[in-house]
Amino acid sequence: MFLLPGEQIKQELQNVSIGIKTHRPSTAPKEAAAAHTARSSSGYGSGARTADRISGTAQKTSSAFGELLSLDKHNFWVNFKQFRYIPLLDDIVLGIVKGKGKETYKVDIGAPSYAIINYLDFPTATKRNRVSLNVGDVILAQVVEDAPHAEAVISCKTEAVKGMGLLKGGAALKVGILQSRKYLLNPPALNVSATSLFSMNGYAWISPATQENIQAIMSLV
Numbered sequence: 001m002f003l004l005p006g007e008q009i010k011q012e013l014q015n016v017s018i019g020i021k022t023h024r025p026s027t028a029p030k031e032a033a034a035a036h037t038a039r040s041s042s043g044y045g046s047g048a049r050t051a052d053r054i055s056g057t058a059q060k061t062s063s064a065f066g067e068l069l070s071l072d073k074h075n076f077w078v079n080f081k082q083f084r085y086i087p088l089l090d091d092i093v094l095g096i097v098k099g100k101g102k103e104t105y106k107v108d109i110g111a112p113s114y115a116i117i118n119y120l121d122f123p124t125a126t127k128r129n130r131v132s133l134n135v136g137d138v139i140l141a142q143v144v145e146d147a148p149h150a151e152a153v154i155s156c157k158t159e160a161v162k163g164m165g166l167l168k169g170g171a172a173l174k175v176g177i178l179q180s181r182k183y184l185l186n187p188p189a190l191n192v193s194a195t196s197l198f199s200m201n202g203y204a205w206i207s208p209a210t211q212e213n214i215q216a217i218m219s220l221v
Contacts, residue, residue: 087152170207
C-alpha cells in the first residue's frame with residue numbers, strides 16, 4: 001500500500017518506525033512523536049530505541065510518500081527515498097571495516113559516524129581466539145545499540161540471520177536505502193549464478209564479484 005504525506009493509516013499497527021508519525025490519544029499528552037519499530041522476528045527490521053516505543057493505539061499518519069512495508073505483520077515502516085542512513089536498533093547491516101582499535105573495529109555502515117564492533121562480537125570469537133579483520137573487509141551484522149549522539153554498536157553474534165560475520169569472495173555495492181529494503185523483502189530473481197544479500201542500510205552483497213554479477217545487481221537500481 002502506497003501512502004501520501006499526512007495520510008492517516010487506518011489499519012492497526014503494533015510497532016512503527018521510519019516515515020510514520022504517531023499522535024497520542026486525547027487521554028495522553030497531545031504532542032506528536034516519531035516512532036521507531038522493533039525488529040522483525042525474521043531478523044530484519046527497522047529497530048527502535050526503547051525510549052521511543054509508542055503504544056499501538058496511537059493515531060498514525062505517513063510523514064513521507066512511500067510504500068507501507070512489514071516483515072512480520074507487527075513492525076511497519078514507510079519505504080521512501082532516504083539519502084542518509086540512521087542506525088536503528090536491530091537493523092541488519094552490511095559494513096566495511098575502516099580501522100582497528102584496542103578492543104574494537106571501526107565499521108562504515110553508511111551512517112553519519114562509524115559504528116563499532118567488539119573483537120569478541122563474532123560467532124566463533126573468544127578471548128584467546130579473536131577474529132582478525134583487515135581494513136576493507138565486509139561484515140554482515142546487527143545494530144545492538146543506537147543511543148542518540150553516540151556511535152552505533154553492532155554485533156555479529158546475535159544469530160539474527162544466517163551467515164553473520166565476515167563475508168568472503170564477493171563485494172559490497174551501494175544500491176540505495178529505498179532499493180536495498182525493497183529487495184530485502186522481495187529478493188530479486190537474478191539471471192546469473194550468484195549469491196546476493198540486501199540490508200537495511202543501503203548496501204547489497206554479491207558473490208562472486210564478477211563484472212556480470214555486479215551489472216546484474218546495479219541494473220536493479
